[in-house]
Amino acid sequence: MRINARVLIIGLAVVLPLVAFLAAGFRFDPHEMSSPLVGKPAPSFRLQSLDGEVWELEALRGKPVVVNFWSTWCAPCIQEHPALLGASRHYADSVQFLGVVYQDDTAAIASFQQRHGSWGPSLLDPGGKTAIAYGVYGPPETFFIGPDGVIVDKVIGAVSGGHLKRTLDGLL
Amino acid sequence: MEHEQPSARSTLSTALLLGLLGLSAAVVAAAQPVPAPAEPTVERGLGEPEGAALSGEELDEATYELSDRLRCPVCQGLSVAASPSPSALAMREEIRELLAAGYTDDQIVAYFEGAYGEFVRLVPKPEGFNLLVWIVPVIAVASGLLWVLLQTRRGRRSRGRGDESGEDSHQAAEDAELARYREEIRRRATRGGAGVP
Known part of the structure; x- marks a missing residue:
């Protein structure tokens, strides 16, 4: 079979850049989407918890804060729950853990916490305004805020115990 | 009986007074600011609005x-x-x-x-790497149109040449065919020893 050299060159010129482009895409983990908020001051908020307590991010300046957007209908949120529970106990005196309820109802949250325990206050976010300010795509998303109020890391998906330990040890 | 009249009147007055007091207490209580549930706030960092409020x-x-x-x-x-x-x-x-x-x-x-x-x-914003999104389709369409144009021209030119030299090329094809047959007959004749016409 004779191969037309010109057709071969044109074909390769078209196909090779496309293959290279797609191959480069495979190198990226979709869970490692960089957030433009990392390295910037965390949007401050004043939210009420499930038990009526008011929490202000500004008032927590001076100690690291873990803000986790979660809901009871999200499977990875349930998966990461033990890791957050363990970390909140380990860093009870030095780190503040805050959960922000993402598109869920209070009864479901209360029932979940009764069954599985709570790693921190669950803050209500009416209208999802806090989730928008933090650029949340979907739960769970975890933001690590340094003592100076700057976001140092963001995790999309279930956060692991190892990641919590590494990041929080780095902040303390 | 003489004592009963003033007593009934005073009871009524007391009841009225108490009622009025109760009513005024309710009005005062309603006027007092009731602690509202904390208004959730989020800092957007947007600064002051720079446009007109729409409605x-x-x-x-x-x-x-x-x-x-x-x-x-x-x-x-x-x-x-x-x-x-x-x-x-x-x-x-x-x-x-x-x-x-x-x-x-x-x-x-x-x-x-x-x-x-x-x-x-x-x-996407038309800047940096994003410019490819705007430029590549234009280049692709322009290249395609150019290729079609060139192919059409080439086709037209070769058809024109074909019309002019159509007869000649037909004759040449026949001659070539005949030459092939003659050659084949000569080869067989040489192999079989038969004479060539």
Whole structure:
């Protein structure tokens, strides 16, 4: 079979850049989407918890804060729950853990916490305004805020115990 | 009996007085500020509004137009205006609130971009690497048109040449065919020893 050299060159010129482009895409983990908020001051908020307590991010300046957007209908949120529970106990005196309820109802949250325990206050976010300010795509998303109020890391998906330990040890 | 009349009157007066006191106490209590549930607030870092506050139909239209330029973060290629998801609904409400407060389109897009990154723009900014998105299709279409044009011209030219030399080429083809037959007969004759006509 004779191969037309010109057709071969044109074909390769078209196909090779496309293959290279797609191959480069495979190198990226979709869970490692960089957030433009990392390295910037965390949007401050004043939210009420499930038990009526008011929490202000500004008032927590001076100690690291873990803000986790979660809901009871999200499977990875349930998966990461033990890791957050363990970390909140380990860093009870030095780190503040805050959960922000993402598109869920209070009864479901209360029932979940009764069954599985709570790693921190669950803050209500009416209208999802806090989730928008933090650029949340979907739960769970975890933001690590340094003592100076700057976001140092963001995790999309279930956060692991190892990641919590590494990041929080780095902040303390 | 003489004592009963004033006693009944005083009881009635006391009851009226108590009723009035109760009513005024209720009015005073209603006027007292009742501790409202804490208003949730989020700092957007948008600064002061730089445009005019919109309302009514103008607000509806502006909300739709701006929502149509932003990507729904939980959907596959849908705009905030087109998506029925709760996230898109929350974003639409946020856009509406900001437009009603007098924030401009640029301020609002910058706010969403600051939170979600450039991904939130359905139409990427024409700068840097993004320019490829604008340039490559133009180059591809122009190259395709050029190729079609060149092929058409070439085809027309070769057809023209074919018309002029059609007879000659037909004769040449026949001659070549005949020559092949003669050669074949000569070869067989040589092999078989038969004479050549």
